[in-house]
Amino acid sequence: MKYTGTSLTLGDHIDTDAIIPAVYLVSTDPKELGSHCMEGMDPKWLNKVAPGASVIVAGRNFGCGSSREHAPVAIVGAGIPVVIAHSFARIFYRNAFNMGLVPIEIGEAVSEFKEGDQVEVDMAEGKITNKSTGKAIDFPPLPESMRAILDAGGLAPFVKKRLGA
Amino acid sequence: MALTLAQKILASHSTVPLTEAELEPGRIVNCSLDLVLANDITAPLAIKSFKAMGAKSVFDKSKIALVMDHFTPQKDIASAEQVMVTRAFAEEQDIEHYFEGGNAGVEHALLPELGLVGPGDLVIGADSHTCTYGGMGAFATGMGSTDIAGGMALGESWFKVPESIRVSFTGSLDSCVSGKDLILWTIGKLGVDGARYKALEFDGPVIDAMPVEGRLTMANMAIEAGGKAGLFAADAATLEYCKAAGRTGDALIAADPGARYEQHISFDVSGMEPLVACPHLPENVRPVSELGDITVNQVIIGSCTNGRISDLRTAAAVLAGRKVKKGLRCIVLPATPKIWKQALREGIIETMLDAGCIIGPPSCGPCLGGHLGILGGGERALATTNRNFRGRMGSLESEVYLANPAVAAATAVTGVISHPGKL
Known part of the structure; x- marks a missing residue:
């Protein structure tokens, strides 16, 4: 699986209230949640997103705070398939896989990306290429079992497939 | 092992x-x-x-x-x-x-x-x-x-x-x-x-x-x-x-x-004074006496962090015989019906009402900016809750400070983030 998109950079400790404020937690609909993505940080941020062609590149501890699964759902719902970060908060990291959002942890190498850079992610190779600078960054490829969850679109469809339900 | x-x-x-x-x-x-x-x-x-x-x-x-x-x-x-x-x-x-x-x-x-x-x-x-x-x-x-x-x-x-x-x-x-x-x-x-x-x-x-x-x-x-x-x-x-x-x-x-x-x-906690987490992360911790004069519009006493009976007792001891600062809303949410009833039995509810507090139902409500005490743009709260992320309790232009119930009660009285031992 490969993803390409324009980089949208974010800082450290982007919390779940920034990703999706609690007032919107009365919905479970990805489109509805996606229409408020990052509103707790900047109500106009969504204008920068090109659905299907944007990638978030964030700093440390992305997704800290609440266990709300609505956070990765809002990002997926906004049309962003991948978040590259220095590091992720634990609950968010687990939720991301379950919701079919690709979380990639690359530490200090996030400094290689500026807002607007063209990014290509190769999941099988474990390689991120900054097409704007030519710089390539390797990350440990995910085990096949975790990639299978992402390929199915999240844990629920994955389990359903496994159960043959 | x-x-x-x-x-x-x-x-x-x-x-x-x-x-x-x-x-x-x-x-x-x-x-x-x-x-x-x-x-x-x-x-x-x-x-x-x-x-x-x-x-x-x-x-x-x-x-x-x-x-x-x-x-x-x-x-x-x-x-x-x-x-x-x-x-x-x-x-x-x-x-x-x-x-x-x-x-x-x-x-x-x-x-x-x-x-x-x-x-x-x-x-x-x-x-x-x-x-x-x-x-x-x-x-x-x-x-x-x-x-x-x-x-x-x-x-x-x-x-x-x-x-x-x-x-x-x-x-x-x-x-x-x-x-x-x-x-x-x-x-x-x-x-x-x-x-x-x-x-x-x-x-x-x-x-x-x-x-x-x-x-x-x-x-x-x-x-x-x-x-x-x-x-x-x-x-x-x-x-x-x-x-x-x-x-x-x-x-x-x-x-x-x-x-x-x-x-x-x-x-070694000896000599430690109450701490306050300042906006917008819980790690921004400072001793209460070093904060200077920070006025607040709302105090919240409650939540899964500090809404238990011992927390209400602590707050009531500070509020007893005192009044909540005019123009400030002090909202108390006992965390469970049993705690509410116990607070009623012990006279805590009456003490707080006499002081001018609002006593609400058990609810997470304001802690996550849901309801029952939301901040407008430019408003500031001191809460016994657990998170002070930007916009957590309402407007993106509001601020939340976190502290213990004694500091919360003292702050409700003075209208400024205060050391409960120095009222």
């Missing part, structure tokens, strides 16, 4: 016997669960995932807790409909521990009070403050709704064995200083991601002397340092607390002497 408390509880719940190597930090273990919980925000998503998984019935209807606490009483049509979805599921599955309306309280105050959690238990909850139960010696951690759906279906979940950070407190606590201050100190020391993927294990003479409610407050905020769990040994005080909640058969549990920790932090 000498085990940390985290390793010990995970080992006792493993679905297969484990070798010592398989219990090393970083290894993944599959465990059976004692309790799986969700609330009115996270249960609807969990139910959606449960159905999408093709699951037909929950693994054990007595080991699931669904607590309608975040937007209770239902604040609007959408939140009422979230509860309707959950209520229908609870009826269909015959869930024994479904709480709504007058039976509901803030989940992490309610479940220990009802005796649904005990020492050595393994608990997962679709709420990040599930780690609260570590205060009574349970390994409890927050997960997302879909993991909870898996737990509800299978009664099992996987865990990465965490490294543990040992935090020891010695010395003697000032009367204005409590568990809230010790956990704020810990978060300030480690930073909001200092315990990421790790367990915090607290001990020392100050902890031994601390009532269980103070330990619950501390464990509650382990997540604010990124922690997977915040753990305390279960001692005689824990067993007493469990007995009062109607439990029987609980046993002492503690880490083994000689267990390996990723790091060991010690702190």
Whole structure:
């Protein structure tokens, strides 16, 4: 699986209230949640997103705070398939896989990306290429079992497939 | 092998016997669960995932807790409909521990009070403050709704064995200083991601002397340092607390002497003053007397962090015979119906009403900017809650400061963030 998109950079400790404020937690609909993505940080941020062609590149501890699964759902719902970060908060990291959002942890190498850079992610190779600078960054490829969850679109469809339900 | 408390509880719940190597930090273990919980925000998503998984019935209807606490009483049509979805599921599955309306309280105050959690238990909850139960010696951690759906279906979940950070407190606590201050100190020391993927294990003479409610407050905020769990040994005080909640058969549990920790932090609390976490992260911790004059518009006393009876007693002692500053709203939300009733019986409610407080229902409400006390642009709150992220309690242009109940009450009186010992 490969993803390409324009980089949208974010800082450290982007919390779940920034990703999706609690007032919107009365919905479970990805489109509805996606229409408020990052509103707790900047109500106009969504204008920068090109659905299907944007990638978030964030700093440390992305997704800290609440266990709300609505956070990765809002990002997926906004049309962003991948978040590259220095590091992720634990609950968010687990939720991301379950919701079919690709979380990639690359530490200090996030400094290689500026807002607007063209990014290509190769999941099988474990390689991120900054097409704007030519710089390539390797990350440990995910085990096949975790990639299978992402390929199915999240844990629920994955389990359903496994159960043959 | 000498085990940390985290390793010990995970080992006792493993679905297969484990070798010592398989219990090393970083290894993944599959465990059976004692309790799986969700609330009115996270249960609807969990139910959606449960159905999408093709699951037909929950693994054990007595080991699931669904607590309608975040937007209770239902604040609007959408939140009422979230509860309707959950209520229908609870009826269909015959869930024994479904709480709504007058039976509901803030989940992490309610479940220990009802005796649904005990020492050595393994608990997962679709709420990040599930780690609260570590205060009574349970390994409890927050997960997302879909993991909870898996737990509800299978009664099992996987865990990465965490490294543990040992935090020891010695010395003697000032009367204005409590568990809230010790956990704020810990978060300030480690930073909001200092315990990421790790367990915090607290001990020392100050902890031994601390009532269980103070330990619950501390464990509650382990997540604010990124922690997977915040753990305390279960001692005689824990067993007493469990007995009062109607439990029987609980046993002492503690880490083994000689267990390996990723790091060991010690702190002498003597002379420590109350701490305040300043906007917009819980790690921005400063002693209250160093803040200068910070005026506030709203004080919140409540939440899963500090909404228990001992917290209300502390606040009432400061408010007795005093008045809330004109123009400031001081909102008190006892965390459960039982706490509310106890506060009424002890005259705490009357003391607070006389002071000019607003007494609300048990609800998470304002802590997450839901309802029952929202900040407008430019407003500032001092709260006994757990998070002060930007916009957490309302407008993106508002600010939240976090402190203990004595500081909250003193601040309600003066209108400026204040040291309760210097009124």
